[in-house]
Amino acid sequence: xKGNRPAVILGTAGTVNTGATDDLNALADIAAExxxxxxxxxxxxxxxxxxxxxxxxxxxxxxxxxxxxxxxKWMYLPFEIACLLVRDGDVHRAAFTQSASYIAPSExxxxxxGLPFADLGIELxxxxxALKAWMCLKSYGFDKMAALIDQNVEQARLLASLVEAHxxxxxxxxxxxxxxxxxxxxxxxxxxxxxEEILYLIQERGIAVPSSTILNGAYCLRACFxxxxxxxxxxxxxxxxxxxxxxEVESKG
Numbered sequence: 001x002k003g004n005r006p007a008v009i010l011g012t013a014g015t016v017n018t019g020a021t022d023d024l025n026a027l028a029d030i031a032a033e034x035x036x037x038x039x040x041x042x043x044x045x046x047x048x049x050x051x052x053x054x055x056x057x058x059x060x061x062x063x064x065x066x067x068x069x070x071x072x073k074w075m076y077l078p079f080e081i082a083c084l085l086v087r088d089g090d091v092h093r094a095a096f097t098q099s100a101s102y103i104a105p106s107e108x109x110x111x112x113x114g115l116p117f118a119d120l121g122i123e124l125x126x127x128x129x130a131l132k133a134w135m136c137l138k139s140y141g142f143d144k145m146a147a148l149i150d151q152n153v154e155q156a157r158l159l160a161s162l163v164e165a166h167x168x169x170x171x172x173x174x175x176x177x178x179x180x181x182x183x184x185x186x187x188x189x190x191x192x193x194x195x196e197e198i199l200y201l202i203q204e205r206g207i208a209v210p211s212s213t214i215l216n217g218a219y220c221l222r223a224c225f226x227x228x229x230x231x232x233x234x235x236x237x238x239x240x241x242x243x244x245x246x247x248e249v250e251s252k253g
Contacts, residue, residue: 006034006036007036007037008036008037008038008039009027009030009031009036009037009038009039010039010040010041011024011027011038011039011040011041011064012040012041012043012045013040013041013042013043013045013046013048013057013058013061013067013069014042014043014044014045014046014048014057014058014176014177015043015045016043016044016179016224017173017179017181017213017215017222018173018174018175018176018179018181018215019045019156019175019176019177019178019179020173020174020176021045021057021058021176021177023060024040024058024059024060024061024063024064025059025060025063026060027060028060028063028064031065032063037065037066038063038064038065038066039064039065039066039067039068040061040064040066040067040068041068041069042058042061042067042068042069043069043070043073044069044070044073044074044177044178044226045057045058045069045074045177046058046061046067046069047069047071047073047074047075047145047149048074048149048177049061049062050142050145050146050149051146051149051150051153052146053150053153054149054150054153054177057176057177064087065086065087065088066084066085066086066087066092067084067085068082068083068084068085069082069083070082070083071083071133073226074149074152074178074226075133075136075145076136076145076148076226076227076228077132077133077136078132080129081129081130081132081133083133092120093119093120096119096120096121096122097119098118098119098124103115103118103124148228149178151228151230152178152225152226152227152230153177153178153225154232155178155225155230155232155234155235156175156177156178156179156180156223156225157175158232158235158236159175159180159182159223159235159238159239160175160180160182162235162236162239163180163182163239166239166243167185168184168185168243168246168247169182169183169184169185169239169242169243170182170183170185172215172218172220173215173220178224178225178226179222179223179224179225180222180223180224180225181213181215181220181221181222182220182221182223183195183218183219183220183221184198184221184242184243184246186246186249186250187250191218191219192218192219194246194249194250195212195219195220195221196212196219197249198221198242198245198246198249199211199212199221201245201248201249202238202241202242202245207237207238207241208223208234208237208238208241210222210223210224210238211224221242223238
């Protein structure tokens with residue numbers, strides 16, 4: 001109404017909080033109809049695409065103009081290795097290429113052909129982050145990565161089922177991928193504080209390392225399965241620990 005023209009639609013493939021995914025095909029349809037750039041934040045969820053069992057979860061992502069995700073989340077690599085894929089490389093380079101004389105390309109010598117990485121972002125120089133991703137994929141391959149991703153999702157689904165079956169626990173959000181948000185049922189006037197204390201004790205006693213989040217104003221324990229070393233038998237151990245520590249905290253008032 002004011003004459004302003006939107007330029008970009010931002011969609012999400014697997015939110016960090018709960019693993020939820022937008023209707024990516026619907027967003028892509030709107031972007032195509034209105035001539036808008038479609039960017040997808042893939043967080044960790046974009047990597048579901050390499051699993052035949054999970055790829056339908058992020059269907060439509062392949063229609064994005066740009067896609068960002070982190071290989072340190074669900075490719076089991078150490079911090080920090082973020083990845084950006086752009087459909088049109090020429091458009092991307094046109095946005096960031098610099099023409100200063102001291103970085104001008106030359107026909108010969110060490111700067112022959114220019115500095116290609118300097119034309120892809122605001123950084124003039126950067127570390128060689130891609131090496132660990134290349135080595136990991138060359139060593140293990142996509143099939144191994146996909147199998148580990150499937151394993152993490154199975155672990156999340158097992159945890160969700162155990163939480164739903166336990167009278168002292170409640171599931172706080174659906175579990176479409178590998179994130180489970182749940183909490184211990186404590187007296188309503190202190191349920192957030194109870195669960196915060198449970199989280200601290202689980203971490204401090206070296207039992208597990210869940211995190212926390214706030215969903216619809218409620219404090220939750222958040223188990224995000226992105227570790228290749230997690231075993232299925234670890235999941236019921238976590239549930240037992242939450243319940244036992246919850247009872248302990250409640251008994252102390």
